[in-house]
Amino acid sequence: MDEALDDLLDLLRLERVEEDIFRGRSRSAVVPRVFGGQVAAQALAAAGRTVPGGPDGPVAHSLHAYFLRMGDPDAPIVYTVDRIRDGRSFTARRVVAVQHGKPIFHLSASFQRYEDGLDHQAAMPSVPDPETLPTAEESLPRYADRFTGPDVVDRLLEARAAVDLRYVGAPPYATAGEPREPRSRVWFRANGKLPDDPRLHLCLATYVSDMTLLDPVLLAHGRGGWTTGDVVGASLDHAMWFHRPFRADEWLLYDQESPSSWGGRGLGQARIWTRDGRLAVSVVQEGVIRVPK
Template identity: 60%
Template structure:
């Protein structure tokens, strides 16, 4: 286990009292996988989650494992993943990388995350050499600047009795453009849309793969808010159970995850105890940097 990973798993079970950079450093530590054999890596989890590993963490770590078997000049452009079982935060996760293909322009990797002898997560990722080609993109929505919006701590201050201890310092600074679902749930159904500004809450090294993995981590945060708002419910507040089922990301243009990006998400449909959410990421200067689609399990009891 690396020294960074040891620090992340040192038994400090909350981020309470830590500053943004310290919390972000813990995330960087979690993404610093240990190589235990050729094509096999091991990651740890912060012990603050009593029941299951956060999906964005598993996706980010799996992408790190894949990326460490690919030449640095090839950049990840897409990933497709399935969440198979809930991860156990008390034991390490082993990531097994299958080198599917090394072509002249594209490289394909498959990663399976294993705990207790069973697969908990599977990811396929594709990497590409930089190429010139046609370009176009949709325009970024017109939204207020992130500095003009309240922090997550400020947003949740008046809802402490409702949300309880689940709110703690995070490695991602989140600023809701619209009212968050826990604030609107009492008013009933809201538009199936959610917009937040995000950035890593501190400075990251210049390693390109790390920035992609941090955005991958963040992409599993707030994405299903649009679905919940549509039905006037929220996690752990109402009788609603949920989990990520599958997750797909496409990376379109270079970016830094420690600079502000807009996460614009919507839920076009829900049925059969499943809901679909789509999201677009825009850099602050308006570039469309990534797109995400996720289906989640949603059971309103």
């Protein structure tokens, strides 16, 4: 297994402090704060650890979360799980992440046992195959002169080393200054083989879901993003609905768009598709996006 992916999986193997209390550490990020996707994935992992049945038990079908404060990457994060409900079909959990005695993140998640039901979905968009697109190692160095510092490319590559993420079109930093359609599509998968535990695959998708979801807001205004210094921002809230089983170590298409930005906030909404066209996940996020004065 790739060393970076193994390190990411180790972040999700939270230390159990008490029956419903867990401790997690952080990894390096592009900005000097804890990456939001990491906190969300760890909180979902903590919630899952308290759900009966293990990998064969209920799996998450939705989560709703708020980012309350910036996380300190040099301090551990304590996750306290509240067992809201254990039902025959659905199980509900609430998780609060705390650092330095203050909550930095709040998550509510619902888990469901598999059952048959009605089945329909939207059609997957037509896009190039991921193998035809440049890797991060191939594309990022081309834009090194557009980032705020000489080491940004290295930090971006390190932060995303556990995930193979490939843009279908040009990313915001490639076309800064040129407003475009507020839509961005990326293929992604874990950089290595994952265990079969379905809850782990949900956590990996949750981790990645916070990487690029606000890109369409930047594209609409010709902004390059936080790495170019023409905006500052952070995630405010995040919601996901897991529709169908998927593997995060197989290619997934992240189709993202932004219907609105106003008042220092921008909204991103997205669908995640398996390569064979199954709608796996829906995602919505709002973030703070401000133009430096």
